Every structure is written in C-alpha cells, then in structure tokens.
Amino acid sequence: MSAITNPLSETSAAWKLPYRGKVGMACLIFAESAIFTIFVVAYLFYIGKSLSGPSPKEVLTVPVFITICLLSSSITIHLAVRALRNAKTRLFGIWWFLTLALGTIFLAGTGREWHKLIYQDGLTISTNLFGTTYYSLVGLHASHVTVGLIIIAIVMAFTSLGRVTPKYSERLEVFSLYWHFVDVVWVVVFTVVYVVGR
C-alpha cells in the first residue's frame, strides 16, 4: 500500500505552495549576499589602513553614468518580463535588448575605469590594501554582472529566433530576481567604495 487518502475538508481546498524557482533563486541570493557581505566587511575594515600607494580619494571618480545605466536596466528587465507575461513578445524583445545594452555599458565603463587606474594611477590588486580590496569587491560584482549578461545574451539570441514565448515568463521572472540582486549589490558597493571609503 503506497497511498494514504484521508480526505478532510481542509485538504480539498486548493493546496498552493510557492513556485520552486522563486524559492530556489531566493536561496541563491541569500547565499550570494553572505559572500558579498564578507567582501564588504573586508573593504570597510581596511579603509585607511594601506601602508602606501594611491588612496581612494586620489584616484577614484564617482561613476554616476554607469550606475544610472545599471539601475535603469533593472527597470527595463522588469518591463520586459511584464510584457512577456502579457504576451507582448515584440515589446519584450525591445526591453530585453535595452537591458543587455545597459548592462554592457556598465561593464565597459568599469573596464575603462580599471584601465585608467592600472595604467595611469598605478593601482593594481597587489599595490596596497586599497588595491586588493577594491579590485576584489568591484571585480566580484562585475563577475556576477558578466554571468547575468551572458544569460541575457543567450535569451536575446533565442528571442531573435522567435523561440521565447509567454510560457517562459515565470522562468524569466526568476532570472530577473537575480538581476535585481546584482543591482542592489551595486548600490551597496557604490556606497561603500565611492561614498564611505573616499
């Protein structure tokens, strides 16, 4: 005997549990937050403790433009998913492409900033404590942006082949949670590195 049926009135009501994709992504975000927290703690701990070399005040400029781009991409991805849910696949494609573009601008901007820091200011990961903590924290965030962009690009490719349909909207909504998380992390990193740490 492998079935137990004990019909009571409470169980005949709809038994609805949260969507496992959302639960799984929430867990992943929770775990990633723990990693980022430790890097942020290390960054904060080492502010002002470098024994030599360029200091944040000397070499960092506040990256306003790319921040606006990245945070806007949260809005565009939200609009994209909403469009797909309402079966507006062409609109979805437009917003999704904008998300990809804004994210890429962010990465390119970070790359430009790093190029300047390394070649003009002489700040590398091994220069001093500031260099180590800065590149590690911003780099960890940038690597998460990169992974997100790769996924967005793959979905973009499928979209242009016409393979993305409204039935995938729940999965893309789960992915968008990851993208929102990446943006929230940037708000924290931005505050710690460019506001507090300077």
Place this chain on the structure above:
Amino acid sequence: MTQVDSNNKDEMSMKELGKHRLVASKLVGIAVLLAGLLLAARLCLGAPENASQNPNIFKPLSTPADSIFHLSLFVLGITGSIFVVVFSLLVYSIAKYRRRAGDEDREPPQVYGSNQVELAWTVIPVLIVLVLFLATARVIHSIQDAPEPRGAIDVTAIGHQFWWEFRYPQLGIVTANELHVPVSTISRPTLTFLTLLSADTDHSFWVPRLAGKTDLIPNHPNSMWIDPRETGLYLGQCAQYCGVEHAKMLLRVYVDSPDQFEKWVHAQQAAPVNDASVQEGRRIFESTGCLNCHTVNETVANGRFGPDLTHLMSRDTLASGLVPNSPANLRQWIQDPDSIKPSSLMPAMKLADGDLDHLVAYLESLR
C-alpha cells in the same frame, strides 16, 4: 507487527536474561566511568616525576592561573551537578520505561508535551547561564584589565619559527628561549608584563601553571602578565600551530629569587667575553653565514633572524628547550640541525671538522 516482538515463552525468558544482562552491564559501565573519573583526578592532582616543573592547569602558582583555577572549580561544580542530574534521569528512564514482556500489543499513552515542564526546563538553564556568565565576566576583567603597576618588569616576547626571542627594554637585554623573571612575594610583589609580538606566523605562549595562553600574532600586539609566587623552573610550549616544528618550540620560564634575578640581569647586561684563545673561532663566526642570522654584541654579527648568541652559555638548553647546552650538542646543532629539530630554519653549516672545533670553542666562551 514489528520484528522485535515474539510470543514465544523461551524468547521471554531469554528476554528476562537479556534485561538482567543489560542492567548488569550498565552497572559495570557506571563503575568503569567512576573508576575513570578517579583515575583522572589522581592523574591531574597526583605526582609524576619532575612534578614541580610539569604543566598542570590545576596547580597554579601565579595570580592569573589562580583566578582561572578557582573559576574552573566553580564551573566544574555546576557542570558536574547538571551531569549527575541529567545522567540519573536518563538512566532512570531507560530502566523504568523499557519494554517488558506482554507489552507487544499496547501502545503507551501518547503524550505530546507539557507546557509547565518545558517552561521549567527552559527557565532553569537560563538562570544557570546567568550565574555562570557573571562569574566569568568578573574573572575576564580582573585578568585582562589589570593595570600595570610601577616596578613591574617589562618583557617583549617575539615569536619566531621555531624559537622565542625575549627582550627586556628597560634592562637592555636580548635573549632567547629561556625567560627569567623575578619571583613575586607578598612583601615584595613583582609582576612581569609581557608584550607579545610575532616575526612570522601565529604562535601562543602557554605556561599553564603561570597563566592562560595568549597568542603571538604578526601585526597584532598582545599583552599578558604573571606574578609567580614560587621560584623554580616552569615548563610550557607553543600552543598555536606555527609550521612544521611547532611541536618543538618549548618554553622554559625560570622564576628567580631577587638575588638570582639581579645576578642574571648583570650577567646579561655585561659586555660579551672576548677570549683571545678562541680568536680563530671568532674569525670563522664573523666570516661565514652565521652573522647573517645571529647577533653577538661588539662583533660585526648583528643578524636578527636567529637567536642572540651574546650570552649563549648562560642558557641551559639549545634549540628552544630540546637538548642540554653541551659542547657535543652544540656541535651537532651547528653541523646537522635536522637531527635535533628536522626542518628547523637553522641551516646545516657543513664546516670542516677543524673549523667546527674552533667555532664551538668560541661559542663556548660566550658566557
């Protein structure tokens, strides 16, 4: 129903026998446990050879170790009582509520919980924790926040892989591995305050009869204090894994009477012996690799990587407490340190026999 049950009469008498065996073996177990506890007590408080020197946290001879010892008795009293109570309840419940013959088809009353009981066994532990914590906080503060009185001896201990450097800043002394401190009596209390630094990895200074251990961490100065009340030699060793020869980084603390301490200080402060008969050895010392790591005052040797050798012969042991300081051991240490302390950072000097004789003779002159 279950495999365990059986209605066979033979099975039942076997079960009775099994039960008796179970009870008997439990009693044996309890007896063994008690015997073990008595053995443990004897070993801790009894007297193996060289008892006066041997580490034992239950035989304190300095105020920090005393405070810890008294606190530990309090803690052991509380935890011991908890153990006795819960242990008895567990034994009782197993004995009284074991399955007996004739139980097969009846389930016991299905009790789901009891608010009163659960409240009681939450509140009581919380109270115990409160009491324990207050006692603990008091001792933490009394040891860590003790102000340094005037007339205290200052020592800077620097941990190295795998030896101890001791500097007395007020007295201008630099030595290694064997720490000399004055005894602290009621009429003449003399505390020794140690500042703990490290030149490489993490170490820990642990002489159980004098104090709890404190770590030596690079870029993180620590401090501790002792006031030993009996003269003698106290043994300890490094208590934080610092590399391959962590096991052999031994500590020897000599608690001297005031006269002995003064004599020792003067001997350490004295200029190094410059014996003309060992000039050849001194020449070898100053022209080979020795001077890269070692210091001998008033010579060109001022290396800081290894122990200061100015008064090498004032020490009882070599290689941080491993072997007695004898010419033969010194010779072996220079020529083949791995045979005494494998992978220590002292290189084998590989000198010719004649050179080695001269060198040892020179070092033997450094009283």
Place this chain on the structure above:
Amino acid sequence: MASDSIAMNPTDVSAKSITEKLHEWVVTVDHKRLGVMYILYALVFLVIAGTEAMIIRIQLMRPHNDFVSPQVFNRMFTMHGTTMIFFVVMPVLFGFANYLVPLMIGARDMAFPRLNAFSFWLMAFGGILLYFSFIGGNGLYGAGNAPDVGWWAYAPLTAKAFSPGHSSDFWTLALLVSGFGSVGTAINIIATIISMRCPGMTLSRMPLFAWLNLVMAGMVFLVIGPLTAAQLMLCVDRYLGGHFFDTQAGGSAVLWMHFFWIFGHPEVYVLVIPAFAFLSEIIPVFSRKPIFGYPVMVGATVCIGFVSMSVWAHHMFTIGMNSYANSFFAITSMVVGVPTGIKIFNWLGTMWGGRISFNTPMLFCIGFLFQFLIAGLTGIMLAVAPFNWQLSGSYFVVAHFHYVIVGGIMHALFGAFYYWYPKITGRMFNETLGKLHFWLFLIGFHLCFDLMHIPGLLGMPRRIYTYEPGRGWETLNLLVTIGAFVQGIAVLVFVANLIISYFKGAKAGNDPWDAWTLEWSVGSPPPEYNFASIPTVASRRPLWDLKHPEDPDSRYE
C-alpha cells in the same frame, strides 16, 4: 511494490551489463540514487580519514616516536580534519537528506533533480581534487604535496612565503568547489520542502527530520558564503599578490580567523542539526510515543540557528580581543547551550512513559544522549573564556569536539544507518553484528576520548607530532591510541554488516519498525516514482492515523 524498484534488488537477473548499470548511476538525477551515492562516497572517505587518524595515533603513542616525519604528520592531521568534515560528515548528511526528505513530505523527487546531481558531482570532484594533492602537489622544491596547514588554515601560515608550492592551493580550491555543491544541495532541500509538500502537510505537520534539515540548509548559505569569500581572498593573496591577510603590508591575520570561524562555528551546527533530526525520528518510534514538544523542538532549532551565528569568536578567546568582546562571546556561547540542552530534555521526555526497545538504532541514539550531554558540558566549560585560556589549543578541545562529532554525530549516524537500512536496501541488517558494533565502538570511544581530556589539562597542546617524556602524557596517549584502534575495528564490523546484510539479510517489508512517517508507507526499497499517487495527510504521524483510526493524531493537533 518492492519489485518495482530498479535500483537495489540484488537477486534480479538483469539483462543490463555492468557498464550500462554504471552509466545509469553516473547520469542519475533520482534523489534516492544520489542519496546512496553521497552515503557510499562518505563511507569510502570515512575509512581513508580513519586511517589518517590511526597514523596520527600511532605516532603519538610514545614520546619522540618516529613512525612518520613531522611533515607527514602535519599533513595527516590537516587531511584528517578536512576530509572528515567536508567529505565524510557533510556528504553523508546530505545523502540522508536527499534520500528521505522527498519521501517524508510526499514528493516524487527533489525540486531541482539536475542541480541535485550537479551538486553531488561538484562535492565528489572536490574530494578527489583534495586527495590528488598527495601526488600532484609537488610545487616549488618539492614543497608541495598534501596540505599541512591545519583544517583552519590560519594566515599568515598559508601565505606563499610560509607555504610555498601548491599544497595550500589544493586545500583552498577543493573546498571552494565542494562548497558550491553544498550550496546547490541546500537550495534543493529548501525549495523541495517549501514547494513540494503533499496536500495537507502544512509546515507544522512536517516530520521533524524535514524541519531540521530546512534549518540546516538555511544555515549552509550563511556558512559557506563566508568560507568561500575567505578562500577567494586567500587565492587573491596567493596568486595575484593581494594583501588581504598579508601582515607585512598591513593586512590582518585576525581577519582570516574571524571569517573562518564565522563559517566554522555555525558549520558544526550544520553538522549536528541533522543528527538531531535522526534522533527526533528514531527515539519516538522505539519509545512508542510521539516526540515530546514538537513546537518547542522546532523553535529551539531555529533559535540555535540564529544564536550560533553570534558565537564564533569563542574559538579566538586567546588572540587578544578586549575584555568586552570576550565577555560577549562568552555569554552567547553559553546561551546557545540552552536550546541545545532543551532538546536533550525533550528526547528524555519522549522516552519517559514509553515502552523502549533496545534495537541497534535505539542503542546508538541512547549513546548519543549520554555522550552529547557530556560534550555539551565540556562545551560550556570552554565557553567560560578564562577557563578557555588554559584549555584552548590543547587536547582538551580535541577531546571535546571529537566527543561531539564521534560520540554525538557519528552515533546518531550509525543509528540512522541501521534505522533506514531496511528502507534503502529492502533487507534487515544483522542485529547481532549491529550490537557488537555498538558495544565495541562504545568501549573504544570512551577509552579514547574520555582519557584524551586529561593530557589537555596537563598542558599538551594540539597539532604536535611528538612530545617530551616525563610530563605525564605517555600512558594516556598510549591508551588513547588503543581506544582508537578498537573504534576502527568496530567500524570494520559495521562495514561488514552493511555488506553481508545486503546479500543475506531477511526481506524487510514496507514498515519493519512500525513507524509513522510517510517513507514507511512505500516499498523497501521505494519505487523510482516514490508514491503511486501523492498522499494527503491530516497530522504529523499519517501512518499512526491509519493504524489507529479510532484515535488519530489529527484529533489532538
């Protein structure tokens, strides 16, 4: 129903070849097979890490022994600790969780079967990478080889200056990889429990096993995160010239300690909470009563989960924190003992008034109760910071945590093995061999670990490859070594029992223990799809309700 299972029936004359069967196992995403793979993997590494322990004990049996060189000894204790925690205890607990959680909540599989398989293989390859270090670690001047920095890998000992070659890199990378696997499994456990319970099974009707694994999985995120972060930082230091823990550049060795123990302490609760889960299922069945105080058991576990995140620096009482920090961590460490102690009382309350039968699973659980009591009390001693200043870094601590892990967790694990063996394999194990295993292990355990406390009290530090004679440590160390050997023999008896019973044990049937949770309602071993139709439940003990329709639990909950 048993004949439906593909996996475990040994008497089936299968048309499949060995390679086909192996292939099935390698590509499987079935939670039951993955569970078995986790458990077998852990057993193999148990024997390997146990051998490492034997080598340690033989070397320490006499002062100035030269059974192994200091280099080999230091690798042995590093590998023993690292293997036991990451490649024995964690996998075996994940294995049991994987196998049992879906069955207990009335689901057909975990939420993400492919992630499940991926997580297993990540963990498995992590272990292989760690052991590859023995042959592959020959870095600079042959200074590579297996890691020898201790399982906590304190900085700056792990800096390139003090650990040249690649041994420390193997430690870091192996744990990084298997850490991702652990996170994957934890995600699966939580998503499964939240999203895949059968109708009627509200969170308050879940078996405690599921609840406790839910808490454990949540803690895994908070635990593996800091470890991963710290190891990434160590990689930056070692490979990219970074200075996170470089004290010469102003970096802090203490920062590594904080990050590591923020992982390390809650990690031991990650290890012990599933052991509590086993007890909470086994003790009620063999006492013939429901668990005493189900809501408080859940509450206490959640409480432990939170409080355990605040105690980590009790591993650092000797590093020179100020008196306020020391006091804070002392009190939190004492406070965490309260919900833990409550659980012991709840198990006691479960047995009280019951009808206890002493089958092998129950014997191991009873052993756990006595031993975990003692381990918890020595833990309270260690929480008293000044007392800790004497006891830490000594064999007292080694004895304490082995008391928890071997006397506690391992005993609960043995109990779990014996309890669910019939379900997983379809056979009953040999009860005589089981009892022999128990008594032999008990004697060896107490000989080894009771006595081990004493050298610590007499000043013997840990992680030393030899010691001086004449300090009163010799006899004790010899007896400890003998106890270790006795335990080793007991484990061999256990492994023999597992194997012999698989081929010769009596057929188990669905429900050999007359238990009450859903896994006992399906065949032994369960069919691949678990349940022919998803059950609906109305109480915490659905099978009790079925067996006692005149007095179901649903009337009282």
